[in-house]
Amino acid sequence: MRIVKLKQDRLNSFLEAVSTDSELWGPVKKGADKHRFKIVDNPAEFDLDYTRTILPPKKIFLPPRFNMFKAMPTAYEEETMDPTKKILFGVHPCDIHGILIMDQFYTQTYNDPYYIRSRENTIILGHSCWPDEHCLCHSTGTDVANEGYDLFFTALNDEYLVWIGSSKGDDLVRIVPELFNEDLSDRDIQNYIRWREDRSKAFKAEINFKAMPDFMELKYRDAVWENLSHACLACGSCSNVCPTCTCYNVNDKPRLSENASDIARCWDACTLESYSEVAGGENFRESRSERLKLYYTHKLQAFISKYGKPACVGCGRCAATCPVGINVKTVAGALDGEEVDAFWSRYATEVTK
Helix, strand or coil, X not given: CEEEEEEHHHHHHHHHHHCCCCEEEEEEEECCCEEEXXXXXXXXXXXXXXXXXXXXXXXXXXXXXXXXXXXXXXXEEXXXXXXXXXXXXXXXXXXXXXXXXHHHHHHHCCCCHHHHHHHHCEXXXXXXXXXXXXXXXXXXXXXXXXCCCCEEEEEEXXXXXXXXXXXXXXXXXXXXXXXXXXXXXXXXXXXXXXXXXXHHHCCCCCCCHHHHHHHHHHCCCCCXXXXXXXXXXXXXXXXXXXXXXXXXXXXXXXXXXXXXXXXEEEECCCCCHHHHECHHHCECCCCHHHHHHHHHHHHHHHHHHHHCCCCCCCCCHHHHHCCCCCCHHHHHHHHCCCCCCCHHHHHHHHHCC
């Protein structure tokens, strides 16, 4: 892996040069304090001083809803997603790890053509970040990305150290080689080491992830699941904002203007009551406690045995999103025997009095 330097004031020139035939996506501010990945015409619109976007990069590879087929009485037509070339800039390490998990999921057993087409046409440009009170990626080991990107930009003072992670990334650098400097000094290396040390000390939240598979097994019938269910709104927000949730449904929507229907693929969530409903109206996970247990078994236990890593990348989106405080940190803390200060915990105490 090769590392080069780029002056920060040359970043926009680089992005403009490499995106002439591609959509340029990156973090853009939305409202007072939120961010989202969005297509831009001018890279100056990017706001790199962000911690997390509302939705993770998965929305770019597999949108919340897209049409797969146009169904007619005696035939159907495939309506594939447009494999537009994209450059996705500003992706933080935790989200890169989320993409790597999706790469495994969508290719290990069955190849998902929609995801694969979109993934192959997207270049990933990572960017360094600084943690806030919700970031757990230090505990999950996803605070640093060693793969899964084409270029990775680490901001140090007025320069970037740029890791070249693929041949595609190397090709981008070669488009405008005059913008880059290949001479790394001892000072550059020491600055990076100090930055890594300071960033590691900045993490405020942590979870004992190594023990979580055992805790999930030992406390599978623990009262904590009922306590969580009392406050859970079953809104599905935790699944929608999670970088590694892959559940989806297929809907048949008639086209009122013609004798045909759209067969659309839509995001779904195992925390929704309708998710486990089967023919005849039976529902084998009707209770919220069972659905929550399924969700967190996947995040903290089952995925590890199948893929060698938890299905949580520590991005903190669930903590920043759930209005009643049900998230990976509070659930893991409760399983670890901690006194959890969250709305769901206080509410459960009132309900059970």
